Amino acid sequence: MERWFSRITMFWMLFLGEVQSQDWTKCSTGCTCDGNKMSATCNGLKNVPNDIQKDAKKLDLKYNSLSSLPPTAFHHLSKLTYLSLSNNQLKSLPPKIFDNLSKLKELYLEGNKLQSLPEGVFDKLAELKTLDLQNNQLKRVPEGAFDKLTELETLYLRDNQLRSVPDKAFDKLSKLETIILADNDWDCESCDILYLSQWIRGNGEKIKTSNAGYTDPDGVTCQGTMESVNKITKENTFQAGCPTTTQQMATSPASTTTTETMTVREKQTKPRMKIFQEELFSKASIFFCQVIFTQHVSLVVIHILAEIPLLHIVCVVRKP
Template sequence: MERWFSRITMFWMLFLGEVQSQDWTKCSTGCTCDGNKMSVTCNGLKNVPNDIQKDAKKLNLQYNSLSKLSPTAFHGLNKLTFLDLGYNELQTLSEGVFDQLVNLNKLYLQYNELKSLPRGIFDKLTKLTFLQLTENKLHFLPHGVFDQLTELKTLNLEINQLRSVPDKAFDKLSKLETIILADNDWDCESCDILYLSQWIRDNGNKVKISNTNTDDPDGVTCQGTMESVNKITKENTFQAGCPTTTQQMATSPASTTTTETMTVREKQTKPRMKIFQEELFSKASIFFCQVIFTQHVSLVVIHILAEIPLLHIVCVVRKP
């Protein structure tokens, strides 16, 4: 009986091994498979194949013509540790498209057409150590988009259209060693740049030149100038009355949209206008007072002028 059971067990092991071998020999159309390295490489595709080997650990989809991804494109591929989607035509990412890639270690999204990222797009990728987003068209980042990436060591945001990053954008990246931020549209006239400026000052040894291990905290520069972002402070953003980081978080909801951000910026310009108006009123007051003294205008006229609300003229006249 024991010998019979052993033979049955051996038969099933051989059978399952043969099935697995057949899975790797029957590679998806347009793809090549390496069963030893558990890797799949595909070329000339417009869609992700739905019959990729479920035990694949590496999937290379770069240099294809992918313009979008189905929300279920990678379902069942929970053993993947490497996914390369670089050099495609992706304009957006479906929410939840990466949710089943719980073992993913490296994700490449470089050289696409991404203009934005869905909120929570990376939340399930808690083992991710490398994220490549260079050469896209990102103009803003959702609040908290990197918060779950506590194992991340390398983040590349180079060559995008970012004007700022959300408050506390990098605070949860406790293991971050390299970040590349150059060649973006960093808006140093906005209060929104203050978080990034302070973060670079505090973490200058993590800010690198692309493809090197060279520190480059001064190489992240403001749009239209060569001034380093890390030199920008509350006093030289050209926005009087910038709120503190805490105040920004208290008044701005986590779901701030581009339109809402514009509204906040418009509100932030008011203190500057107020200061300008006060300076104008002050100069006007001096001018009128000089005229009054020169022409020896009576105190009655002075009092009348002082009542004009637009000018707020206040003259202190002493009798000669």
Template sequence: MERWFSRITMFWMLFLGEVQSQDWTKCSTGCTCDGNKMSVTCNGLKNVPNDIQKDAKKLDLKYNSLSKLSPTAFHGLNKLTILNLWGNKLQTLPAGIFKELKNLETLWVTDNKLQALPIGVFDQLVNLADLRLNINQLKSLPPRVFDSLTKLTYLSLGSNQLQSLPEGVFDKLTQLKTLHLLNNQLRSVPDKAFDKLSKLETIILADNDWDCESCDILYLSQWIRGNGEKIKTSNAGYTDPDGVTCQGTMESVNKITKENTFQAGCPTTTQQMATSPASTTTTETMTVREKQTKPRMKIFQEELFSKASIFFCQVIFTQHVSLVVIHILAEIPLLHIVCVVRKP
């Protein structure tokens, strides 16, 4: 009897759970649902519905009119593996918006108006493999923003307004195979920026403001020379390391070396010492001091000599030394002035 009751209870639990999880006949307003593919697609929305199936694995919100998201918009959707926000009007992503999406593998936020990312916004996406943030207005990235994305294989940051990259921003992305940085405002990348990307196969660096007159370009130049087969022109995949060119010229970044960067204004250690502000100041100070010291010393010497000569002449006159001696002594320049004038 006890065994029979246990089986009945288990049956009802499974049945109720199945009904709850498979109730795909009631789809959110403005959305279509596919229970077989466990996917929800929505169109014409200004807000994310709060009654999306909790067991959905794919949520497609591309080309809606979403201008902002509630911090809890995706809470409870912990089965999601794909979230597509492409082509909306999002200016920011609220902190904690993705914190329950631990199974998410693909996140596309392409073609929005993102101007900044909150610190830690991707920290819970530990299974994310594909992240696309291209075609936005990002000017910078928070430090360590990708550190939790250790399974990431595809990262697109192209067509933003990035002017620099944080130190070590890609260090944890050891599984990354594709990185897009094209069409930004980058002048250089941090030293060793790509050194941890051991699985990298494709990187797009074209259409940036690479500053080949700065010492900071040397790492990128050297890295391109050693990884030319990974440098692509576009998604088409054509290899072209020479296509990464210096700002204002058609010179390839990979042609820049320490020697020709030096000619363009990058000083060596010796020259830095010679032309650094500290050394320049010291040199200028010494020059001023010399200009000030020499006249003062000369005046001091002349005054001392003059006083001595006057005293000497006075001694001569008081002792009635012959005029012949005075005239001989007067051949000495200062004595001539003093003694002849004072001659009785």
């Protein structure tokens, strides 16, 4: 009886193993699958396969010819922990393309033609540890783009066209260990660069070279110069055009009081200047008109001499 039970158990184990193996042998066209590692690697594709195994944990789509992605391309792959779309021809991403990938830990998007990122495109990737966006054409990063990535350890932004990043762009990345920012168009003549400059000064050990091997906070340089972004401050670069630290702290009572005081002063100063200008113009016009009418100069001559149509009206109104 015991021997019979062992044979049945072995049979079922072999059968279930064969079923699983058969599932993974039905790999998508253009892909190779590894059932043990639950991974699929695809080459020579122009479109994302729609029959990738649902229990796949790794999907490698790098070095294909993907130019666009369906909005739900990966929504059935909720177990993915690794996704590479590197070195394709992607120009944009659908807004909710990664929404079901809550277990994803590595996302590689480098080597595409991305010019922008949709608002909140990474918000559902709460377990993400590596995000690679280097070697694209990104001109800006949306506000709050990385705020939900509280587990992120590595962020690659190298070799894009970024001129600045939004205020507090990296403040929520408490576990960040490595960030690569070199080879962008950092605009050090703009006030917007001040946040990045200050952030680099406070997180110098996280700023790495292109190979992520060496710390190099001075390697992030201004566009057109070799000056380091972390050397840029309001005091040594800008004049009155950039907001002070006090003005930036809009939530503090002290800064609010300061702002309100400045506003009141401006309101008090500008009317006085305006009144002075009006009075000066009024007195000058009266004097000029009196001279004109005393000498019996016609209004036609006034137009010719003054070449100011408004003077005609002023003098007509003030004519004795």
